[in-house]
Amino acid sequence: MQTCGQCGEENAIVEDSENGRTFSVCTECGFVVKEEQILTDAVNFEGTTQTHGLGQVCFNAPNSIKRKHYEPQGRKDGHKLIEERGLGLNYRPDMIQTAIYFFDHLYKVIKHSAFEMKTTAAHCSLYVVGRQNGIPVTIRDFKSQQGERKRIHNFFSCLQMLKKDFNLTIPNIELEEQTTSILSKAELPSNVICLTQRILDVAKTAWINSGRHPRAIIIAAASIAWKADNSLNANESLLTFCRQYKFECGSNVKKRYKEIHDMLLTLMKRIPWITSQKIVRITNIPFYIEDILKYHKSLMVTVSQTSYSAAEEKIGAVKAEVNNESDFLPPSMKRVKKERNESLTDPIINTDRIDENEIDQYIRTDNEVKELQKYLSLQECKIERLDTFIK
Template identity: 25%
Template sequence: MPCPECGSSEVVEDSHYSQSHLVCTECGFLLTEGLLTTTRSEETFSQAVRYSESTAEVKKPCRNQIQGQKRVHDLCRILRVRPVVEDTASELYLKVYEHQSFLHVTLEKKEALVGCCVHISCRQHNWPLTLSTICSLLHVEPTLFSTVYQHLLKELRLDIPTLSLLDLVKTHCDGFNLFQNSASIPSQFLENKEKVVERAMQLVELASETWLVTGRHPVPIITAAAYLAWQSLLPGHRLKCSLGRFCKLVGVRQPPPASQRVKEMLDILVRLASQLAWLVPQQLDAKTVVKYTDDILRHRTLLLKQTLSLAWAENTNAQTDLSKQTEMGAGAEGGSGDGDGDGGESVPSLADHVGDEVSRQKRKTPVFLPPCLNQRKRKKACPEAEASLHTEPTTGEEEISDSEIEQYLRTPEEVAAFKAARAIL
């Protein structure tokens, strides 16, 4: 086909986008122009599309998405999860990244999405993993991570199965540095992992039987159980090691409530150890009871029954004594007659005193209760203080009591001094 402009017959086919064009090599005249299309089906039917749409035929993932997906694979390989868990986490991350609720979030939240997808896939395949482990690996704040995690579960409507606390003990203790021979850790602090995990699981079971696990976060309980288990295996060299130093040695962050969980577990051990006959002569307290952890755990079922039976017997005896002393007090009050007819203040009865004494003894009874019932009661405000807070405005018509009148009466010396001062003025 000759060129209509210059008449040259040298015409070549120039490929442009998805279609070719005929262009003259002499003058550059465009003999035939193809249509810009975006898909192969549109090319077949020669349908014209806009230029902005034609460039978006193959949408490539952005750099942040590629980097996030690589982080998912790296995190799964660090945790050494099964291939099916890694594939599930990768698919979930691609789905979440394109979700409308997570398109315009900060880079910190996108980093948290990586850990959330890995954690969800592990939970779905019954692979024990804690949120604190993910946060420590990704260096993400736990508050931010939990917020993104809850938002993700709500938007995708995911149902995450719960994990056993004993499985979490194994997972949490696997990364402790005390199980590896290191020059930075003293030899007396190194311990066998199987022994620590086994005893920590027994302590967690004991804590569960005594209501210490109910409504609590698992990580502080596991940390406290691992600390006491590690101490009890070699108490001679490890009793002076604090919880903070233990967490630094094992390479984990100390949860704030862990110290309180340690105190609660030690209180339980002291209560149970007092029931062992061969430990009665010993002076048991929170500092020495760790030495007898093996004996307590070996007989914990029997010790729990004995402690509960003793508490039940003490409560029964206290109620019996209360009923007897109340009857005696009622008889004594009945024989005294109506001697308070002059309107004086009433004297507390003997039954009230006995009831206060028995209730005080009940509070000392070693019983195991859920954490919600072991909260310290707030001190009630004084009735006079409560009344002063809600007093009505003074009008001058209020009645004056005898005690207030006595405060204003002056002695003869005060009256003479007042007259002398007034005469001078």
Template identity: 25%
Template sequence: MSGLKCPQCGSVDVVEDDLYGQSQSVCVDCGSVVREGSLAPDPVGGTDVSYSFSTQKSKRPCPNLIKGLQRARSLCRVLRVNSDIETLTLSYFERAYVHERFLCVSLEKKEVLAGCCLLASCRTHGWPVTMATVAFLLETDAAAMGSVYQDALRILNVQVPAANICDIIEAHCQQYRLSPEHVPSELAVDLRALTRRTVALVELAAESWIVTGRRPAPLLTAAMYLSWQSLHPSPLRLKTGLGKFCQIGGVPKSKYALMRVTELREMLCKLGNAIPWEKQEVTPDNVMPQVEDILDHRFALMRKALRSFEESLQTEAEKAPDPEGDQRDSPLEREVRDTAEDPGLSPSERSEAGADWGKGVLFAPPCVGRPRKRKRTPSSRTDVTGDEDISDSEIDSYIRTPREVRDFVAAQKLISTEKDNV
């Protein structure tokens, strides 16, 4: 070919060679490629060949994965975690993202997955972060995030240690902007003192069954609110409601926090009335100045309050007439005995019996003090003829219970007395 010379051997014997649709100029003497042509307009064989099946070496991450990694990295920067937690969070997210459980879900759920990976990484490294905090940053529901969190732990096969409640409370207190540089002096508080008082209130709430079966975030908010009021019980703080307190602290208000505030105040009043040097009755309106004394002597006050409550029940039992003449047992003991003897109780009847039992104790679990009403489902059986076999438990359900017997005897005596008077 004229005009071409091999740069390797200097030969001018250069020919055109069409290989796989691409024109090349090749030296005949040494075989070197002198010049390469352009790719042929039509692929070999007449069919399209995808780039990913021809020359691509590695698959490019999808846009949603890239956005998810950016979201996880942003959450790490907001919470100011260290580099180890951030690296582990990104690794968890990449592993969980490609799993079939999260591969074909909505973008919102993938964003929640990023927060769950961050929470698992923080718990693994002992970083005190609550699920409510991460859910607030993601603007999602904590309950929905909990289900995704359990799925992520199962897929990643990660054993997350239990979080220390004191560390969680301290991290929760750090979210409130209540330092002197954020709020006026009459509303400011020392965060370390606030944390100690909140921890003590939460421990007291656990001993009085308020924590049982409850979500932690509303309880922590309620305990912090009462701690903030009790540290400096000034008229301004006592008049500040829970919503205003959350607005001052710059945190969202939980719809259940107000209920926890009421329960904590009732519990503090029960212990405050057991203070020996307190002459006036302790009510929810004047209990805040007594919180420090209650927390300092909580064990002795709780024993005294329980003893006083049992003595009052015994006094009421002695005054109340008993048709059978048995006045040795307290109402609580008779209630427990009768409930144990009553056969064939339905769920609603058991719930009512538990509510009656809750009235006989000073501190009771929430499920006993405020039982949830259950709807009765009508029976779907329509083939009842009256000739079916009756079991022993069904026969026992028609027998009067000891309480019904006593009520029946008392009613008969009352009716006979009225007839005699007439």
């Protein structure tokens, strides 16, 4: 007979068991007199726990309890990436939540894909939200985070899925917004960025940006502005500029650089106080950039008038000069179409001069002519046989 050590009551101690433990409890005061662990296989008990000085360890808890607060690691990583990148891009909290919502929608489809696909889905969600809210982000802003170039098609797959499922349209970014975004990230001075904008305004008037990748035009114009801003940089090359500010210097950038240079040189040749003093050279452009930009509208009119008058008069020397200068027309109007000489290779057939036995060869195909000759030869053989039989 046990006596409660708390209240001293006798015959009030009862035994009970729960989750693999036995208890001796006083029914009067509730004091636990004795507690023991049943040393049996833990598989027979759901939710059985033991403490070994390292915290609580769960044995064979039901799947419903295990998965109650479980979140897939890929989804957690995607949310974390969106939050970190969103803060780096100065996204508002509501924009970050919208990007997470888009990512969760994509995750239902790509949850069994590789980790790189989930990362791409997070970047795509950020891209869509940024463009929808007027932030001039480009795919290139997330491309460096994606790794290999061949994975870019995954980005477009996610983008098409979001556009289709949510009926989204991605607004275009104006050239001015892209210029500020691209050059600010390269930490170019503000005065160089402003001068680049002015050069791009002239380039737009001359249709140089028509159908061209804006980034290449921006880098080319920025290199000219960088040269004009500081006389020490006037003789530096495009490659030096790109290396200093970590821009790519591919073939497109070089082509746009030459086009803008040729346009500025053409305008500079029309400035009287420059042409009257010295020979106009392409290396003089950085020193006279302000005059070119200030009077570019009137200079373009002068170039156009010269082009039209030369085309009308067709004077040899002037015509040669015009061919070397740009008319500042859209690319579609500059393309020279090849003249087609539609001469008939087959002369018209005069049936009056053709023998009746040969006319069939002109109105039938080669196979038909062969079949006809074969048929006629067979008929001749039959006639010959019939003649011999009669005789």
